[in-house]
Amino acid sequence: MPHSVSAKKRLRQNLRARERNRAIKSEIKSEMKKVLQSLTSGDVATAREHFKVLARKADRAAAKRTIHPNRAARIKSRISARVRTAASGGAAPASKAKAKA
Numbered sequence: 001m002p003h004s005v006s007a008k009k010r011l012r013q014n015l016r017a018r019e020r021n022r023a024i025k026s027e028i029k030s031e032m033k034k035v036l037q038s039l040t041s042g043d044v045a046t047a048r049e050h051f052k053v054l055a056r057k058a059d060r061a062a063a064k065r066t067i068h069p070n071r072a073a074r075i076k077s078r079i080s081a082r083v084r085t086a087a088s089g090g091a092a093p094a095s096k097a098k099a100k101a
Contacts, residue, residue: 021066028057028067028075035079039086047083054079 002008031054038047055076062072 024057024061024066028054028061031057032075032079035083039082042086044083044087047086051079051083 002011031050034050035047035054038044038050058067058072058075061067062069
């Protein structure tokens with residue numbers, strides 16, 4: 001436990017920031033699941049709408065450094081590739097872990 005006044009304040013700030021960061025990361029993961037779920041059900045229009053929300057949230061999190069900017073770019077790239085593939089009539093590509101197994 002912190003003893004000095006400044007250390008106590010820093011602990012309070014860190015706890016608030018951690019909760020905020022966890023909530024933002026959780027929202028991003030939830031949007032990813034919504035996009036993928038829409039794609040598996042074959043609803044490309046809904047997947048595109050969820051992708052727009054996902055991209056916006058990922059960019060905001062990257063701008064605030066909650067997640068690394070490269071991670072935001074990677075998320076958007078991978079999900080948009082799946083949406084494009086589904087829109088062109090192909091099946092959504094499986095993740096690499098499933099493809100190797």
